[in-house]
Amino acid sequence: MAVALILVLVAIGSVVFHLVSPWWWTPIASNWRYIDSTIIITFWITGAVFVAVVLFMAYCIYRFRHQSDRQAHYEPENKRLEWWLTIVTGLGVAAMLAPGLFVWRQFITVPDDATDIEVFGQQWQWSFRLPGADGRLGTSDTRLISPDNPLGLNKDDPKSHDDVVIEGGELHLPVGKPVKALLRSADVLHDFYVPEFRAKMDMVPGQISYIWFTPTRTGEYEILCAELCGVGHPQMRGKVIVQEASDYQAWLQDQASRNFARLVPAAN
């Protein structure tokens, strides 16, 4: 009796916790509302299954508890019931998988009008590179990294000349414009993660990975590293500031001129 009751409490308690606990995802600030919806679908299906299984167990434990005159029912299997359960499970799984794959397709298909930006990770700081007036990023190579070329830009590539490099600073993005973030690392694995954007992807030294998203809400958000990258892992923080397009342009101009000012003495 007590065991059955406690199991019922575990099931109900879990649901109540889910409903009333103050711990929930941060308000979304990107276009990945679909991901949230998929999670909600999954919560409903899995929650129903969990509660059903535990309550059924609790009922069995109470109803079929040991009594001296009781004999268990002898029934090796019940093919119909088992197939029926298999099919229902299959349908439930499909109901979660189908929207998941559908959204994944969107997640990896970058829209044509997305702007390339670069996020660069090293132990333990974030740097960024934004395309200048030509709207395109130049090529780069880890082996070109040096004190006056911290991101290893290929200076022979004309597209790199107007790139705006922000070393260890804040990333600014215009609201409402799709962005394709090219992810690069100089040393170990890092992971570009902004909880409000929902998107996340590892940065692997030796290759360039990507994610895309459209910021939908202005504001300041934290960038966290989500892949263990050594003892400084938790200190590897950055900031992304989503602004109206006009504010963003003003900021970009300012950065470009600073970059230029820094580059000119180096060119001499």
Added chain:
Amino acid sequence: MVDMPLGPAGVGVPADVEDVELYHPHSWVTKYVFSQDAKVIAIQYSFVALSVGLIALVLSWLMRLQLGFPGVFSFIDANAYYQFITMHGMMMVVYVLTALFLGGFGNYLIPLMVGARDMVFPYVNMLSFWVYLLAVLVLVGSFFAPGGPTGAGWTLYPPQAILSGTPGGQEWGIIMMLVSLMIFIIGFTMGGLNYVVTVLQARARGMTLMRMPLTVWGIFTASFMALLAFPALFVGAVMMLFDRIFGTSFFMPAIVEMGQPLERNGGSPLLFQHLFWFFGHPEVYIVALPAFGIVSDLISTHARRNIFGYRMMVWALLAIGALSFVVWAHHMYVSGMNPYFGFFFATTTLIIAVPTAIKVYNWILTLWRGNIHLTVPMLFALAFIVTFVNGGLTGLFLGNVVVDVPLSDTMFVVAHFHMVMGVAPILVIFGAIYHWYPKVTGRMLDDTLGKIHFWVTFLGAYAIFFPMHYLGLMGIPRRYYELGEMAFVPPSAHTLNAFITIVALIVGATQLVFVFNLFWSLRHGRPSGGNPWRATTLEWQTPETPPPHGNWGKDLPVVYRWAYDYSVPGADQDFLPQNQPGITRAAPGSLHG
């Protein structure tokens, strides 16, 4: 298929395996130390694995202290924290769970349950344990090496694992870890060959595959998987050792570390991840399948009812085993691999949910119309179902590629895998120990202490890991030494962290009750007799308890029925041992199926 030779009165003639001289050891050393008796080896394995488990438990306390009360314990610095999480993870997954289920339960139960005198290669079996012990010593030894153990996380991802920004990366830690793993794999292969070949070759007369208890099926399938999956870790470890010691570039791309370019070029960190998870995912099922098998037998015995849908259970076990080799990259959805792999691996991963769900249904349908004795082993088995279903269902979040994106590398993952492959299998281990302790020692474990241990462990573990999912959902990443200031994290989350730590301390301390019970009952436990649970399987039918070397005395048992003849209509007691020839049961026509 051959008909069994019949003796007088329709009784089968036992298989002729001689009671060889080997089974009568002459000295204390050959009996208890360098023993070739699978049961002694099982106890040695279990003792070492449980000791490693206690070390891992203390490590988890230390890391929880840091997470719950950051900054209070000054001796836990970032280096130490990462060393603790790494060693905790690797110890639990490989050196505790794998060793305990296969080396411990496998060694004890396989020969007894299939009616053999011993493993087929007893000498190799003995070596397996000593090699395992060497692996453990190397691993624990890394705590005392210069620079301490590695802090690369149990996944040991390069390049980080062998660079100086990681504890032990440029010192002894990572080398000792890799060497220890390689030794473990060699030792396991020796044991694994025994487990598999014994099931294949040494079954008693009449023990068809479909008459084997699900425990044997689970351990057999898991051993086979482990034999084929561990080489992937071995290959990864060899290549990483070369990268670390000889400066090759298997996994090392061009790297500029802290401003200094390294002499490496062109390697692929993702290659290691593929190798690691090619081992790592089957490893999850290597731990889970024996637990599935054992829990099936616990539920059936203590509910006095045959396991429901035995055939489906066997097929599901085999299906899970096979499928688990084609899902590995679901650990790598956000690793930067080709994103189109996501479609394939999400599909295979969610397909595996179907046979797994079938197993859950059959466990709870075994309870239905049973005659449930709420003994301590049964309580653990029931708690296993709750935690396994919980952890399995959150696996559907993480397996579904796009849902994984926001959740991966957060505390949600930590909560998920602890629930599904930490808490759930450990509950089975406890249940199994309470269940088989009488066979091993001839005495029962104390019931009251067992119930205290059970309730605190089950409810405590649930209270630790269930709320933890929500920290991850909020976006708190895993493997953070300290959260520091995070704008999106409310103060209440820190309170929750402190709560989790306190519960973890309590649950951990309660394990001492269990350890005490193990030793106390050795002397003072109630004598159990040979078959205290009135179970059908062969290990309970040995002529002596605890069974001596050679198990069966003069004649090997002969098997006349499957392992689940509980509450057969018309029988004079509610269980029919597998080796009981009498046919007192209803006509098959009255049965379903």
Added chain:
Amino acid sequence: MASILLFLGLLAVVAAWWLARQGLASKPWLEHGATGALPEADPIPPSKIGLGIFLAVVGSLFALFISAYAMRMQLPDWRDVPIPGILWLNTAMLALSSLALHGAGTAAGRDDLPGLRVGLLAAGISALAFLSGQLLAWRQLTGEGYLLAANPANAFFYVLTGVHGLHLLGGLVALGRTIERSWRETATRSLRLSVELCATYWHFLFLAWLVFLSVLTGWAGDFVDICRQLLT
């Protein structure tokens, strides 16, 4: 990971074939009493099954190395290693070794003890010749500047040949013990099983070496490319 999946696929076929004969669809609760399957009247010795499974494990290890090789070689810094000519001689030595053990096996069947001893010795000597040849190949390559850490192709060459060589060394221990016993025993009967096990091990080693050689020379890669073209 194609090669390991292929290898495991083959194993899965074998396992499925075997399981299909074990009555997995039978209803064990209906079969009771004295009928039921038994291990066959003349069972295969456990050590043969054990060796078979061990070779499956080693095969899985080798297949994984080849998988890693195939993935790593696609990266741009890969520079092929020239195959030292002595490898062809070594291949012949290993073939000879394998053949000699096969001969020893048949000699054991004929109860021909001297033939058995000669076969075993020849196998041992040619296996040692193979190993020394491999060492010469290493020396030649390092002498020409193909150092371990200089390029992943070099590193894989040393690792693959090294793993194969270690595997052979392990076999030589077993072979040595069998040779020693063949001089003590007076009849072939008690040796037959050991010789058969050694022969199986050696055939596997030879096969594995051929696969490695085809990978190292690039023939395997060419073959896969041709298959791919045929399929598309």
